[in-house]
Amino acid sequence: MARASTTSDAFNAVAEPRRRDILNFIAMQERSVSEIVDALELEQPSVSKHLKVLKEVGLVEARREGRQMLYRVNGSAIRPLWEWTSTFERMWRHQLAKVKENAEKKSDL
Amino acid sequence: MARASTTSDAFNAVAEPRRRDILNFIAMQERSVSEIVDALELEQPSVSKHLKVLKEVGLVEARREGRQMLYRVNGSAIRPLWEWTSTFERMWRHQLAKVKENAEKKSDL
DNA sequence: TTGACATATTCCGATATGGGAATATATTTG
DNA sequence: CAAATATATTCCCATATCGGAATATGTCAA
Numbered sequence: 001m002a003r004a005s006t007t008s009d010a011f012n013a014v015a016e017p018r019r020r021d022i023l024n025f026i027a028m029q030e031r032s033v034s035e036i037v038d039a040l041e042l043e044q045p046s047v048s049k050h051l052k053v054l055k056e057v058g059l060v061e062a063r064r065e066g067r068q069m070l071y072r073v074n075g076s077a078i079r080p081l082w083e084w085t086s087t088f089e090r091m092w093r094h095q096l097a098k099v100k101e102n103a104e105k106k107s108d109l
Numbered sequence: 110m111a112r113a114s115t116t117s118d119a120f121n122a123v124a125e126p127r128r129r130d131i132l133n134f135i136a137m138q139e140r141s142v143s144e145i146v147d148a149l150e151l152e153q154p155s156v157s158k159h160l161k162v163l164k165e166v167g168l169v170e171a172r173r174e175g176r177q178m179l180y181r182v183n184g185s186a187i188r189p190l191w192e193w194t195s196t197f198e199r200m201w202r203h204q205l206a207k208v209k210e211n212a213e214k215k216s217d218l
Numbered sequence: 219t220t221g222a223c224a225t226a227t228t229c230c231g232a233t234a235t236g237g238g239a240a241t242a243t244a245t246t247t248g
Numbered sequence: 249c250a251a252a253t254a255t256a257t258t259c260c261c262a263t264a265t266c267g268g269a270a271t272a273t274g275t276c277a278a
Contacts (some may be wrong), residue, residue, distance in 0.1 A: 002233035003112065003265040004125065015124040016113065016236080020193065027200065033255055046237065048256050067245045067254045075201035082194035082201075084129065089191040091136065092184035111263035112235040125266085142225055155267065157226050176224045176275045 007056040010081055014059070018042065019050050023059065023073055030063075030072035116165040119190055123168070127151065128159050132168065132182055139181035141174075 006012045014020055021040050025031060033051065037044050051071055054060040058077040062069050115121045123129055130149050134140060142160065146153050160180055163169040167186040171178050 001266050002231095003115075003235080005234065006112070006236095011126075011129075012124045015121045017120075018236090020120070023197070027196065034253095043238075044255070045239085045257080049236075052256080064245090069255065073197065073200065075197045075204055078194050078197040079201060081190070082198040085187050085191035085194055087136065088132070088182065088184045088187040091182065092188060095184055110236050111261090112265080114264065115266095127266095143223095152268075153225070154227080154269085158266080161226080173275090178225065 006053050010057050010059055010077055013053050013057045014078075014081065016050070016053075018046070019054055022047070022050055022054065026060070026071055027073050030070045032065075032068040032070055034068070036071070115162050119166050119168055119186055122162050122166045123187075123190065125159070125162075127155070128163055131156070131159055131163065135169070135180055136182050139172075139179045141177040141179055143177070145180070 004012055022036055025036060025039055033047055036047050058074055060071050061074050062071045113121050131145055134145060134148050142156055145156050167183055169180050170183050171180045
């Protein structure tokens with residue numbers, strides 16, 4: 001076997017930095033392909049290919065308007081990622097809390 | 110160019126489902142390699158290789174105890190992932206709120 | 219030292235990748 | 249219809265991957 005396909009799930013799709021850039025750029029507002037091309041300074045075919053991957057895993061949706069295709073983020077598709085990371089974020093906070101606790105103990109000496 | 114290396118960052122490292130399984134398993138308690146092998150029913154070399162990737166990106170840390178190596182999660186290394194996904198989680202909640210709002214408007218008719 | 223146990227590394231092969239270049243498709247306009 | 253604009257697809261290739269199998273390294277115990 002080789003590495004899992006980029007379209008196998010959201011985790012694999014967002015592993016590519018350019019795809020995260022695209023998602024960031026269209027997060028607040030739907031954007032056409034050429035707007036993405038201009039903003040991120042990527043080749044148009046490259047952007048279309050990345051969008052295809054994002055669409056296959058449900059991270060973006062698109063609608064046509066004239067000759068343009070307008071892409072928008074489907075926030076809910078990132079949910080599994082957020083949920084998974086959140087369990088570790090809790091750990092991270094606990095660790096911080098412990099460090100703080102210890103620091104306060106020391107300062108009591 | 111090909112796909113970015115799995116060791117290029119946490120996003121790529123975590124794209125592999127088995128590596129997430131490993132992180133989940135050792136999240137609450139540090140574990141030896143053989144405990145991971147037994148729990149996840151993977152080959153030992155496979156586990157060692159996955160752990161190496163996770164270690165290279167700082168997602169796990171290890172210490173030796175006798176012949177065993179005990180691995181633990183470094184929660185803070187998942188932070189960037191959590192932060193990135195959080196921005197979209199906010200969007201997701203907004204969308205939900207809108208849906209709810211509309212549903213309430215309708216029920217007022 | 220030798221053997222047993224625990225883990226890490228190396229070599230292999232099939233596979234999917236992302237960028238570049240070229241081209242195809244779709245839509246509007248004249 | 250033809251030309252122009254916007255986007256999508258295809259082909260090629262260098263590269264990194266994951267699993268499997270075999271082997272190497274490290275540590276303890278007798």
